[in-house]
Amino acid sequence: MKFSQFLQKVRDLPVIDTRILSIGLTDSSSMKVQVSRWVKSGKLIQLKRGLYLLAEPYRKTHPSEFYVAAILKSPSYMSLEKVMEYYGLIPEAVATYTSVTTRRPESIHTPVGTFDYRHIKPSLFLGYTSLAFNGQTVFIATPEKALLDFFYLNPQLVSLEYLNELRLQHVEDIKLSRLSEYARRFAKPGLRRAVKLLAQYIKHHKKGVKKL
Numbered sequence: 001m002k003f004s005q006f007l008q009k010v011r012d013l014p015v016i017d018t019r020i021l022s023i024g025l026t027d028s029s030s031m032k033v034q035v036s037r038w039v040k041s042g043k044l045i046q047l048k049r050g051l052y053l054l055a056e057p058y059r060k061t062h063p064s065e066f067y068v069a070a071i072l073k074s075p076s077y078m079s080l081e082k083v084m085e086y087y088g089l090i091p092e093a094v095a096t097y098t099s100v101t102t103r104r105p106e107s108i109h110t111p112v113g114t115f116d117y118r119h120i121k122p123s124l125f126l127g128y129t130s131l132a133f134n135g136q137t138v139f140i141a142t143p144e145k146a147l148l149d150f151f152y153l154n155p156q157l158v159s160l161e162y163l164n165e166l167r168l169q170h171v172e173d174i175k176l177s178r179l180s181e182y183a184r185r186f187a188k189p190g191l192r193r194a195v196k197l198l199a200q201y202i203k204h205h206k207k208g209v210k211k212l
Contacts, residue, residue, distance in 0.1 A: 001034060003043060007058055014063035014136050015071045016044070016052045047072060047110045066131075066138035069097050069115050072108055076101040076117060077128035077139035080153070083146035088170045100125070100141075100149055118153050127182050144178045151194040152186060158194045163201050171202045 010016045018035050035052065038044040045053040051071060053063060066078050076099040078086075085094045098116045105119045127145030131138050141149060151158050176199050183195045 001031065003034075003038060006034070006038075007054075010054065011058070011060045014053075014061045014067055014134075015047070016054065017050060017071075018052065019050045045111050047112070048108060053112065061136075062134065063112075064133040064136050064138060065097055065113055066133060066140060067136040068110070068112060069099050070137075070139055072110075072115055073099070073101055073103060073106075073117050075103075075125065077125075077141055079128070079141035079146045079149040080118070081150065083141050083143070084150070086140065087143045087146070087173070089143060089147070089168055089174075091167055091169060100153075118149075120149070120152070124152075124186060126185065127178075142178065143174055145182055147174070147198065148179065148182050148186065148191060148194070152188065152191055155188075155190045158190055158197065160197055160201065163197060168201065168205070171205050174198070174202060176202065 009021065018031060021031065035044060039046050039052070043055050043058060045055055047053065047068065053059070069078055070076060078097065079100045080098040081090065081094045082097050084090045085092070096114045096116055098118060100120045101117045102120065102122045102125050103117070106117050108115045108117075127148070128139050128141045131140055176195075179195050179198060183191045
């Protein structure tokens with residue numbers, strides 16, 4: 001297959017799954033050889049085995065990093081610090097895209113960013129929503145679930161001192177009832193303590209007290 005023919009097939013795709021393109025081919029090995037050549041020539045960018053992006057000059061659709069995260073490992077949804085940044089809960093930009101998954105944890109380094117996947121039990125795989133970025137469906141935790149996922153996976157950080165270090169902002173958007181509901185699902189004393197501290201922090205913040 002010539003690259004021009006390949007381009008006609010994939011130009012509208014934000015991420016290219018060559019395994020799907022190989023369906024129906026009598027000789028899928030030839031496709032693999034071509035893809036390898038296009039990667040070496042800079043026409044394709046490899047995310048991981050079987051998943052690619054078109055290089056900028058050939059790309060019609062810009063892939064959202066949130067979408068890439070969902071495609072690299074499924075099921076997963078974006079959470080923790082990157083989602084806290086997205087909602088404006090923390091002032092700092094976060095370089096790593098962290099998702100939670102019911103599958104094994106891993107870190108995937110790609111030319112478009114580093115994608116971390118943290119493991120949680122299937123019973124805790126909840127509290128996320130789907131959004132559309134440029135027509136791409138992404139899965140992202142609610143603000144409350146992002147906070148609870150963070151403290152569940154980093155229990156040593158549950159303290160008022162660390163909340164002050166985080167410099168949480170826009171906390172008036174956090175629903176305490178939803179925090180409590182999610183925390184009951186976790187059934188962890190440490191998470192109940194985290195919710196109590198967060199509620200205390202939010203109430204003081206609303207009164208104009210920035211630190212406790």
